[in-house]
Amino acid sequence: MTSSARLTEIVADWIVDQQQRPLPEAMDHHVRRLLLDHLAGVVASAPREVSTAVGGHARRMYPGNAATAVGHGRMSVLGAALVNGTNGHGIETDEGYTPGSMHPTSVILPAVFAVAQERGISGSRVLTAAAIGMELACRIAAAGHPATRNRHFHNTPVAGVFGAAAAVSVLYGLDARTTANALGIAGSHASGLFEFLGQSAEVKRFHPGKAARDGIASVDLAAAGLTGPTTILEGKDGYFAAYAGTEGADWDPRIVTTGLGADWVLSNTYVKPYPCCRHLHGAIDAALELRATHRFDAAAIDSVRVGTFAIATKHAGRELDTVLQAQLSLPFTVAVALQRGAVTLTDFDAATRGDADVRALMDTVVVELDAAADAAYPRTGRPADVTITLRDGARYHCRIEQPRGEPSNPLSDAELEAKAQGLVEPVIGADGAKELIAAAWDFDSADVLDVLDSAVRVSLSRQ
Template sequence: MDAHAGLTRHVAKWIVEQQARPLPAGLDHHLRRMTLDAVSGMVASSVGPVSGAVARHAAALYPGDAATAIGHGASSVLGAALVNGTNGHGIESDEGYTPGSMHPTSVVLPTVFALGQSLGADAGRVRIAAAIGMELACRIAAAGHPATRNRHFHNTPLGGVFGATAAAAVLRGLSETETAHALGIAGSHAGGLFEFLGDSAEVKRFHPGKAARDGIAAADLAVAGLTGPTTVLEGTDGYFAAYAGSVGEAWFPERVTDGLGEQWVVLKTYVKPYPCCRHLHGAIDGALQLRREHEIDPADIAAVRVETFPIAARHTGTDLDTILQAQLSLPYAVAVALTRGAVTLTDFEPAARDDAAVRALMGRVSVTVDPDADAAYPRSGRPARTTVEFTSGRTRTTWVQHPYGEPANPLSDEALEDKVRGLCEPVVGAAATADLITAVRAFEGLDFLADVDRAIRSRALVAGRTSTPHD
């Protein structure tokens, strides 16, 4: 028998049995951190045009009032999941899991928020569903990465739809057999192409919302009696064969099963300190370190060389017409870091993108592949070497193995709350932000969703705001 035979049913069995087992020490606190980080991004994104477009679509196709679409009021379960998932990925602030190059909270938390509200689930049940869903999403993404990315797919909706399905199965009380069928149905929903990188198409933002919606649908269809292939993960024509390739060469079943339920990989997710693609963060850290340690006048810089792993080295765009183009541009991010000494959401606003000094320096940034960084990513870091060459001929270099926010180089709880305030206060004010932090830290229910939604919409009415200035 092949080592990966029965993988889908093994996962379904774990999803059901894990619900009766205690979560490990530290995971509950970690879930609250992840939730706070994710909701802050949803709040900041909710007043932008992408969120508005998806909310209008959801209202037309999925009307209802069972759940909260943050920034847009009451919605149906599918509508809220779609909108909040889009919001979660809407400003590139969402946490992630480096070995899988994916963002579990942006898919799984909108799933459990929408279903949890509609079912009146208690907070403990919601957290269990979130933990199981995010754990599975991370493991499935890591089992096929980087092969899935090299085949041009976006890992967040790929692994995410299985995580969303698992979370929905927990909250809906699916049996082991129903859960296996739900996972089989989810496989037909897996998708998300990376072609958006070419012109920074905003459909990227939509991918997690689609996966959250589809995960809920997969679980509900299984309850309704629709069957899915119960070999969807490991089968000859299954998910990994289609999206990654050959077992043992392109995908590794042990990354799904080893230590499942005992060693929680979701504890190893990172928090982003900068609202842009995570692949850029090692070089940003290096540039900021050089600026702190040396007196740097951007006008004195002759060239900047970034050497990193191949996937990061693809992010070399120099068109800055949209916020997403800037957020996916390694040359722009490094130029901002060296010029301004920080990288914040305002650095991606139109006026900031038009800064002549930043644009001039961006033209002197080159990006190449480094063999050591290539060997390390994704299992042993997300490295970048950043070298600044001055017009005087001197050079300064840094090497960052683990960008700020990784488990090996973490953000403190205090730093995370500073990030939350920076994202939320411009949208809802200091008092509502403080209330949100308190409520999520307590996590005694999901009332904070409706509370922050009301705060967003009331402030928008007062300000006459229809979108954020940074869109």
């Protein structure tokens, strides 16, 4: 017997048992923080081109009136989950879990919202289901990372689909055996490749929506009687064998099970202060700190060296044809931070991407592997080491072990509210932003999606 024996069944048993218990007070508050962050990202993404494309597809392929796709009205459960999941990841503002390099909210919350709307399920039950699904997604992602990423898989959808299936199993009230079957079916839906990196392939934003949709489908199929392999996680041809490799060397089942039900790893999710890939945030923090401390003129910079962990070094692209390419570029975001003293959503527009001063500064940025940073990631930190040399020979250095927003370096509730307001006020106005913030803290029903959908569509009609 290996340490992974019965892993899927153990997880299914936990899902059924955990839903009978109230969330700890601290976890309930944390889930509401994640809910606020997620809803702000969904609203801010709704008017954008990717949302328009996916929303049009969903209206054609998933017509109905069961659930709400923010900015696109009512459609089927699967369609709403697909659109809202895409929007949740649409502007790179969604939270994440560093040990698993994944974003649980953009997969799990759209899935539970859509099912809850169809079935009229209360807010407290939705939050419990969401917490269970996000906890499992984080643990599965962490158990195989970075082996899964090194095999070119995007952890958010490939691990997230299991979390969506777990959460929706709670809302369906499935027993342990049927839940295990739903997880088994979800394993056949696990997908998402990193080939989008460095290209203008917006399919990255679609990945969480697809996983949310497929998690719901997995549960509905299991409830209808379709069976899936109840060894999907640990089996010799199962998820970890295919996506990570050899047990012990490439993945660790103990990360899935140790403390399950007692220690919520979900509490260690971060919130992003900048709307770009999380792997870039440590370097941005360092650049901003150096700029604020030493008050040099960006035009005086001769060179910028960024040392970081291996996966982050893959984000050194310099093509800026699209917003996504800029949001995945270390040289660009560091240059923006040094040039402007901030990195906001508007800094990824076409004007900034083409700005001559930003481009010139970006050309001075060199991204290198830092062995100590690579050894730390992902278990103990997400480090970045930045050295700036001015034309007069002055050198300034800053090392960030954990970027802003991690649990060890958190955003306060007030700062999170300010982030949300900044994202949604341009879309639904100041009153709409206040309503969204209040609805997240006082969440009692997924009907808030109808309110937000109406506000977004009124805004779009005026443009």
